[in-house]
Amino acid sequence: MEYTSVLTEVRGRVGIVKLNRPQAMNAFNMTLVAEVFDALEAFDKDENIGAMIVTGSEKAFAAGADIKEMAEASPFEMISQGRVEKWDRIRGIKKIVVAAVSGWALGGGCEFALSCDMIVASESAKFGQPEITIGVIPGAGGTQRLARLIGKNLTMEMVINNRTLTAAEALQFGIANRVVPVEGYLDAAVAFAEEIASRAPLATRMAKDAVNAAFETTLTEGLKTEKRNFYMLFSTEDQKEGMKAFIEKRKPNWKGK
Ligand code: DAK
Numbered sequence: 319m320e321y322t323s324v325l326t327e328v329r330g331r332v333g334i335v336k337l338n339r340p341q342a343m344n345a346f347n348m349t350l351v352a353e354v355f356d357a358l359e360a361f362d363k364d365e366n367i368g369a370m371i372v373t374g375s376e377k378a379f380a381a382g383a384d385i386k387e388m389a390e391a392s393p394f395e396m397i398s399q400g401r402v403e404k405w406d407r408i409r410g411i412k413k414i415v416v417a418a419v420s421g422w423a424l425g426g427g428c429e430f431a432l433s434c435d436m437i438v439a440s441e442s443a444k445f446g447q448p449e450i451t452i453g454v455i456p457g458a459g460g461t462q463r464l465a466r467l468i469g470k471n472l473t474m475e476m477v478i479n480n481r482t483l484t485a486a487e488a489l490q491f492g493i494a495n496r497v498v499p500v501e502g503y504l505d506a507a508v509a510f511a512e513e514i515a516s517r518a519p520l521a522t523r524m525a526k527d528a529v530n531a532a533f534e535t536t537l538t539e540g541l542k543t544e545k546r547n548f549y550m551l552f553s554t555e556d557q558k559e560g561m562k563a564f565i566e567k568r569k570p571n572w573k574g575k
Pocket of ligand 1: 343381382385449
């Protein structure tokens with residue numbers, strides 16, 4: 319597929335998807351949403367890719383959904399365009415997706431970063447849910463994912479009072495995994511993702527699935543998912559290789575099988 323609003327790049331075993339609508343602060347119009355998820359799904363299927371990064375520009379990760387595109391929409395149009403289903407494609411990605419966030423991550427941009435698996439933020443990153451200022455509320459998971467991550471009261475403040483979090487606050491409250499200098503922030507994210515990509519692929523996938531279960535089910539169900547995934551990994555060549563390599567005091571050679 320030819321992309322008009324994203325750029326893709328491969329560095330080592332890391333696939334990078336760069337949001338590229340600089341004229342609109344990388345606001346998500348329908349084209350951008352479709353292209354981002356197409357690119358992520360293509361990397362997800364590619365055996366040479368071990369982890370993915372989504373990023374924007376230094377100034378803006380993404381300033382939310384495209385306000386100009388949806389300003390006149392009716393509820394019926396929003397539903398029939400399948401907007402929710404389109405954004406939900408992120409939940410089908412099996413490999414780890416790291417958001418490399420610099421500058422504005424607002425509205426749907428913040429929600430998109432939150433729906434990735436981990437976040438590397440540059441010192442200039444700013445996370446906010448300003449939808450209330452345009453008469454709506456977050457619609458791509460912000461109220462739910464933020465409340466689970468940072469608790470109810472701060473989420474209320476962000477969603478109702480348009481409180482924006484700095485990169486340092488995002489780190490403090492557990493939204494960002496790392497904060498790095500603006501200069502070279504993407505290289506830092508690539509190094510972070512390379513480490514992920516060097517892990518046993520199937521175990522990484524099962525780990526992501528188990529951790530996500532903690533956000534979606536009861537403790538009992540989550541523990542069942544974890545145990546099932548743990549036992550399943552004993553059917554893989556990589557489990558045999560990983561344990562053998564430990565005993566033989568050498569580095570494992572992962573096959574993803
Ligand atoms: N949409 C459309 N255009 C945008 C935009 C946006 N969200 N954000 C910025 N732009 C455009 C500006 O209109 C301007 O275009 P021109 O006037 O030059 O044509 C250009 O980008 C540069 O922006 P500024 O001139 O405003 O630049 P500044 O540096 O002064 O300010 C800013 C940057 C990011 C602080 C500011 O642009 C801003 O506040 N932007 C809007 C942020 C915002 O309110 N975001 C929330 C949008 S609502 C859902 C999925 C997703 C969503 C909902 C449901 N479902 C699955 C159901 C998400 C909703 C949202 O995100």
